[in-house]
Amino acid sequence: MKKTSLKDIAQKAGVSTALVSYVLNGKEKETRVGEVIAKKVREIAKELNYQPNHLAKSLRSGKTHTIGLIIADISNPFFANIARVVEDEAKRNGYTVIIGSCDENADKSWDLLNVLINRQVDGFIIVSCEGSENQIQYLKERNLPFVLLDRHFPDIQTDFVATNNYKASYDAGIHLIKSGYERIGLIAYKSEMYHMVERIRGYKYALSDNNIEFESNWLKEVMFENMEQDVKTAIDELLASEHKVEALIFATYGLAINGLKYINELRLKVPSDLAIVSFGQAEVFDLYYCPITYLRQPLELLGKTSVEYLLKKLKNPDEGMKQILMEAKLIARDSSMAKSVWLAE
Amino acid sequence: MKKTSLKDIAQKAGVSTALVSYVLNGKEKETRVGEVIAKKVREIAKELNYQPNHLAKSLRSGKTHTIGLIIADISNPFFANIARVVEDEAKRNGYTVIIGSCDENADKSWDLLNVLINRQVDGFIIVSCEGSENQIQYLKERNLPFVLLDRHFPDIQTDFVATNNYKASYDAGIHLIKSGYERIGLIAYKSEMYHMVERIRGYKYALSDNNIEFESNWLKEVMFENMEQDVKTAIDELLASEHKVEALIFATYGLAINGLKYINELRLKVPSDLAIVSFGQAEVFDLYYCPITYLRQPLELLGKTSVEYLLKKLKNPDEGMKQILMEAKLIARDSSMAKSVWLAE
Known part of the structure; x- marks a missing residue:
């Protein structure tokens, strides 16, 4: 089936193509096309399932x-x-x-x-x-x-x-500190992106505002492309050190998913082995055996x-x-x- | 900053717009434009960061x-x-x-x-x-x-x-029967869509092939638009009847998520209170306290x-x-x- 053209409509209606164009572009009044003819043209257009070429139209109007x-x-x-x-x-x-x-x-x-x-x-x-x-x-x-x-x-x-990622991350840190945790880790992406930089900054300020000295091996920055393996390594390191963390903040949903899978594998108990707060939001956080505290973005x-x-x-x-x-x-x-x-x- | 036009390039190169067009469309040989001029045009186009109008081009070539x-x-x-x-x-x-x-x-x-x-x-x-x-x-x-x-x-x-949705659903039914469950429910969408019809058909055949008589109140068809409430009602009914089910198949991921949330709310234990198999795939199924059996689509x-x-x-x-x-x-x-x-x- 060929696409219906203005010409097809014009032929069937017994009028000029220009007139059909006027009607279908809503210009029948300016161009003094009679109401009866205009109505007829519109009906035939509908009957033939005419689809205006929005692309050509957009090129003229500049609005799509x-x-x-x-x-x-x-x-x-x-x-x-x-x-x-x-x-x-x-x-x-x-x-x-x-x-x-x-x-x-x-x-x-x-x-x-x-x-x-x-x-x-x-x-x-x-x-x-x-x-x-x-x-x-x-x-x-x-x-x-x-x-x-x-x-x-x-x-x-x-x-x-x-x-406000700085504030969100700061709140996560404060919440954990108020809940009695002091050795708090953060797993983030290695990234220059501002939202990530801000999440790291907020975490550090929450610690320092509460006189907890930040230890550099509490912060793990992993590669997006190698997330699964990097998160495992990060958790191993965070738990193996003599200053092992008792709570962990995940800076994104993807990091949390990979982290939780590995935490399950290790048979760690949340929160007694490791307390958790995460960025992102997803059904997983509701359905996990121990519902996950998270930062709800609006x-x-x-x-x-x-x-x-x-x-x-x-x-x-x-x-x-x-x-x-x-x-x-x-x-x-x-x-x-x-x-x-x-x-x- | 205005978008660079062929005219801009032509002016800077001191040639005609047509010649610029020939060169940038790779037609310099057919039209006998000298190599030196062609090179100059291409360099100026690059320098001015000329972006060809793919839209106009696509309208001609028909390939985008x-x-x-x-x-x-x-x-x-x-x-x-x-x-x-x-x-x-x-x-x-x-x-x-x-x-x-x-x-x-x-x-x-x-x-x-x-x-x-x-x-x-x-x-x-x-x-x-x-x-x-x-x-x-x-x-x-x-x-x-x-x-x-x-x-x-x-x-x-x-x-x-x-x-092959018929086969997948049939397999889910057979698996539950082999695992010792007989009263098996299915929550699906009310839909004429073939994939849904096939999932219902496969489930029914798994029962009948094993001489389990299908009871019509084991099948719940809920509305997509009202999923959350409908799934709750469906589960209440499946568990309240005197022929209450001991296993349940969810025909989609969305149904499973809503179902699992409600099952948690009711503090039902999976699988001893209710065994589960689901369509769809998602991290939730891995991270749920009792990992969910599912049909992995390729x-x-x-x-x-x-x-x-x-x-x-x-x-x-x-x-x-x-x-x-x-x-x-x-x-x-x-x-x-x-x-x-x-x-x-």
Whole structure:
């Protein structure tokens, strides 16, 4: 079946192609097409299942009502869920979202960005990956509208919607200290990304504000690409040293999953062998035998606000720059139970 | 910063715009442009960071080296992980993937399909949602290349790559029966989708092949939109009846998550209060206090094969139709432990 053209409709209606075009583009009044003819044309278009060529239309109008969402890692449930929020919010505003996942790889991110620019999305929402600063600069220089989500670069002035990671990590440390733990480890990624740097900084400040001297072998920075093995090694080291930790913070969901698997393998008991607090959020934390204390990021609000900021920018390119850091909330559960409680059991 | 145009390059090189276009489209030989001039043009284009307009180019060539992936639900880790596999495999073949998630909603799926058609993707890989048969017909009628992934419609002849759901569900039933359970329930979605129908059929045949009479109140079909509450009600009913079940199969990951949360709430012990087998796969199944027996679908192979079939089709539109049903593998763990074992404990 051939795609219906304006000509097909014109022939069937017995009018000119130009007239059909006027009607289907809502210009019948300006061009004085009679109401009866206009109605007939619309009916025939419907009957022949005419699909306007949005691409050609977009090239003229410069608006596609499409948002490109680039996320760092689709298989991380935090990002998968935030993608769902962005889609819902965009849909409510008449926009469709196309997603690209760059797998924490700056080259892939470049490819995606170019594909989506060439597909004429109106703007971007981006969860940046490491080494993609030049891409953000590129968008800025070309005045392509975008909002950074969840991760941002402190040295580049952009709109962003993110979590206060310093505060979240600080809260995690304070919570563990108040629960009676002193020797507290942190497993993070080896990364220059600001959100990771901030998570490490918050942890260190929680210790020093409570006169606990940070020991450098409590902090383990592992490679994303070699996470499974690196997390095992990190936990072995954290538990083997003479200053072995009694509590552990995981800086991401992926680290926590790999860590918990290994903790099970070692048959360690949470929290009495090792108390745990994690970033990220996922069903695993609820269903683990000892529910995991975690930092609940305002996922819904982060996603919705990023769409809101972008749409404002699309409507008014001169809209001022918007930056917001939202607070995570520590959800305390059994994995970081007060030491006094399980000591008494 | 304005985007560099052919005109900008032409001015700087002191040649005509047409000549620049010849060179950048690799036609300098046919059009007898001298090598020195051609080199100069290419250097200036590089210096000015010229980005060819792929969109206009694609409209001419009809090839964008982009695949549209439409998945039923991005927040389901099975689909998020399969998206990752499709991306990797496409990337290896020089294709970029843009993803749309339709949230099990046929209207959203239509929107996405149109957006992606208008964005000129070369072809589609689609995890269909209920009620989207007309969309598949539409693609067929227009000869737009596509492959269905994970779900297909038995009444529409298409390429597809899916799991043998009848067999998988049959295996789950047989496994539980062999482990000593007789009263076995199934929680599924109320759906006309073939994969769901097949999962129900396999379960029933496993019972009847073992002379267990299927009782209609062992099968609960819940609404996707009201999953959380419906699963609770279903479990209450399955456990309250005088013929209460001793084992339960969850037909999807989402059903299992909701079910396990409620089972925890009720403080039921798996497997002695209720043995469990589930479809889907996720870290939760590994980390649950009693590791969950599940049907491992060949996720990697499903994703890779769908890309392979689509690319073959893109290269040769006359390539014959390809349909494959792959086998899931039952991974037996403690949640469906033989009754004799825990009775003896």
